[in-house]
């Protein structure tokens with residue numbers, strides 16, 4: 001099960017290539033595939049997008065490695081396409097949104113559980129309760145806009161109920177910055193976690209910012225505007241966890257290691273054999289990237305890559321329901337608020353402080369997330385089931 | 400042939416995981432939702448309705464002849480732009496219709512023709528040609544009014560939005576021939592009613608020449624509905640009984 005990074009070479013970079021049909025395959029089945037297959041697809045799209053974006057930023061700040069970055073980046077681009085195109089066209093943007101929040105809840109939960117650093121753990125639990133609330137708000141929208149049951153997407157793995165209310169999540173930017181890990185002392189898993197959650201949140205922000213305008217309904221446009229803003233806060237929060245003193249090449253190494261770790265986790269737990277085979281191939285490609293960057297690291301940084309990387313991969317991500325864990329965190333920590341880099345009980349948040357002032361103004365003409373979920377309670381088959389049953393009972397009683 | 404009604408491992412219902420679903424339902428029953436009900440959503444929607452501006456406008460005629468015709472109908476108290484808007488809608492719909500049938504033909508090619516019920520490429524091509532002809536008939540009528548058939552009118556734009564789902568179903572390689580026919584039926588039913596109304600509208604405007612041409616189109620559209628519906632019924636019956644499909648009733 002363990003993957004020895006000192007030995008695994010993967011597929012060499014110059015042998016990594018695709019045809020268009022390689023990139024555009026039969027998508028997963030919204031109806032028949034396991035919800036966690038969809039979770040993995042969405043997570044890996046986020047991971048690939050982050051690698052792509054990071055390598056662009058790197059290239060913009062570095063003259064010597066532009067060719068090497070361009071070579072690896074081209075493959076990241078095609079991996080992203082291959083993976084993201086596995087989502088099927090019968091899944092509406094709103095249904096995909098439900099799935100994005102399921103990713104945020106379940107993947108953040110497994111990360112929070114396995115993160116070795118107590119402060120980082122706290123940060124993940126804090127963010128978790130916010131995405132958990134988004135799931136509830138979007139579920140209300142799916143039911144009330146499209147007349148669909150969000151549990152068709154969630155498959156009973158993830159609860160649909162309020163978390164830290166979205167309207168409260170709006171904070172002054174200064175209160176979204178967290179303390180960063182120390183690159184010399186942090187456990188490699190801490191670095192990988194920070195990167196993978198950042199990647200997931202960033203793609204969520206980008207997705208909402210892109211699809212929010214395809215809705216005709218004003219309340220849907222408002223809700224995406226609101227939650228996209230929180231996802232921007234989450235990106236701010238999670239990126240601040242990274243040590244800003246890491247050299248670029250060290251960051252690159254960590255990106256490739258994160259891709260390896262995530263594909264390894266996916267491959268490990270995938271039940272759909274067709275998709276499992278994709279994870280296997282992508283893992284081999286990422287190992288190729290990792291080895292390529294390790295060589296650059298030795299040449300340019302003149303250091304041993306295993307000063308940064310773990311020699312073998314940690315335990316894979318746990319793609320499973322974290323119902324009990326999430327409920328426990330919800331009960332204990334829903335009333336926490338962020339103040340600077342720390343978390344405090346809500347009573348300790350100053351009423352006239354920067355976050356309260358910011359939030360009050362943002363919400364001064366109504367709160368989309370409160371409006372959309374007014375009186376909303378999830379029921380199997382949508383809340384209309386209760387109404388329909390009541391109507392039938394009334395009519396049958398009359399006749 | 401690919402069919403849709405086969406039993407498999409669909410995971411979407413709560414009965415796939417009764418214990419987990421029950422835990423969710425119990426938790427949901429105990430939450431404190433935000434105050435109020437759905438009417439709060441309606442309030443926001445209404446406030447946007449109140450300040451909304453239309454999707455766009457009908458372009459001005461752009462020719463002397465068009466100006467004259469518009470002025471003439473204005474004298475009779477009628478706005479020629481309404482007729483133009485609806486003609487623009489029909490034209491756009493027929494144009495998309497040609498593409499919809501192209502997608503259906505691709506689906507038929509992979510599913511295989513069903514000769515027993517007359518569901519053949521030839522039959523679909525005939526309907527496709529009708530759509531193409533209708534498109535041209537409306538384009539000519541728009542020209543005749545001195546207007547621009549290349550402009551997208553507001554109703555044409557909205558018809559495009561309506562057709563989006565139909566196009567999604569027809570171009571998805573995973574949907575069955577029967578599902579494709581069902582999508583086309585949605586289009587044809589609306590198309591029928593719309594041609595009927597367009598005939599009446601053209602007559603209201605005293606444009607009998609156009610009304611007569613539209614009437615021919617309407618009759619052909621009626622036949623499209625009959626055929627598509629017959630095919631869909633036959634395929635569904637065939638699938639459910641495993642029995643041979645029957646031909647649609649004669650016209």
Ligand SMILES: [Fe+2]
Nearest residue numbers: 048076079259
């Ligand atoms: Fe990649």
Ligand SMILES: [Fe+2]
Nearest residue numbers: 101104131134
């Ligand atoms: Fe979220």
Ligand SMILES: [Fe+2]
Nearest residue numbers: 131201231234
């Ligand atoms: Fe988030």
Ligand SMILES: [Fe+2]
Nearest residue numbers: 256259286289
């Ligand atoms: Fe990579």
